[in-house]
Amino acid sequence: MSPTQQDEAVTVGFIYPDHAAEDDYPYAEKLLSGTARLAVEHIYGTDLHAVAELLDLGSPARLAEGATQLAAHEPDAVVWACTSGSFVYGWDGAHEQVASLSAAAAGLPASSTSFAFVRAARALGVRTVAVAASYPDDVAELFVEFLGRGGVEVVGMSSADIVTAAEVGRLSTDEVVDLVVSRDRPDADALLVPDTAMRTLALLDPLEQRLGKPVLTANQVTVWEGLRLAGVTAAVPGLGTLFREKGD
Template identity: 65%
Template sequence: MTRHTVGIIYPDHAAEDDYAFAAGLLGVEFPVAHIYGTDLHAVPELLDLGSPGKLAGGAAHLATAKPDALVWACTSGSFVYGPDGARRQVEQLSAAAGAVPTSSTSFAFVQALRVLRTTRVAVAASYPQDVSALFVEFLAAAGVDAVSFTGAGIETAAQVGTLTSGEVLDLAAAADHPDAQALVVPDTAMHTLRFLRELEKHVGKPVLTANQVTVWEGLRLAGVKVVRPELGTLFEEEIDHGAR
């Protein structure tokens, strides 16, 4: 039986153990290559973090794993480039990885929302307000309306990684809006995979989190079909592999 591999390029250290949890649950390898920079949630630092040279270094580190797909697991380090820049970022990363199917967490959100036929969301962001607003703009360019968004103002990814499940639940509930079809939680530095169903029950609607959609997008690109309801509404049915 073939065991698939989805390579994850991850900034610094915060919630990368979510991918080890996913590997154990799904029977898919999720090797993580770390790239490093200042983990400040600020535009100049995020642009540097997602630069072609750093991402190419991550791809090189994963080359021996021979991944079936590759995902840049940093929402803010992709949407900060805007839709066109984020697309070029993915294309350059794919080329550096030898044409491996490649995406980023920002595009994973867009694809997941499209599959769920969701166009109105509430955004529970951990970032400062100005960075959170750039994510809202990224979604808007894809036809998704953020009916509300909250920027929690947490300055670094390391701080986000220390949030407890209770704190994440509180953040989610505070950001929700009755007009939103789903709640979006965009930071890969935030632990969420172990309590996604609790999150959805807490707000009473589908919840998409950064590490969840990153895993889902990698599986989609690798052509792996999986149903795992414990990972939320997004994993309740076999994914559609039609569009990449």
């Protein structure tokens, strides 16, 4: 990136829980070729895919801590890069969560991965989806409810019953592909993969070619949502159908 590009590029800040697949973000930044900087800061809590722990992970105090860390990057927008730690609050609670995050980030535009999924589906005109969740069933069902509130119909949901984010982050490429492909439904317009702990960005184009439909994954839609909030809508090769279309 040249000095001029550095001056002109927007910065999007991401609050990422613990450590698992955060290397998806520098991967995306490289593909953006100077359009934006993607700054990642971490907050820490128990990484269990369980409701009580997820409510704690996404609490206002923890997200305010992340917003404080991101301030040093001078972001133009901030995103809570956690699906389960946002949809577990429900539709109304997730709106309150984002409003609290925006306030903690000095009024910057803010969002979360759960809202990113809904907006990405709308941007692509997707009406029906299948969900390939890594979570236990009770957590995955909350994502289905959230999507429904956003007007996205889930025609099939399957869960891999993986208890922690760390375990998801250790999945091999072949295991990720198997998990995703085996959970597609022919009546789904798109396939959704809702865990930011899963490395997926390098797999998007091959997965879409294999399935013949858009694949929306957590880190992909999170990056897209942050860019959208910051006013960046340029097409980006290598990140799936979502990045070949202009955002809404």
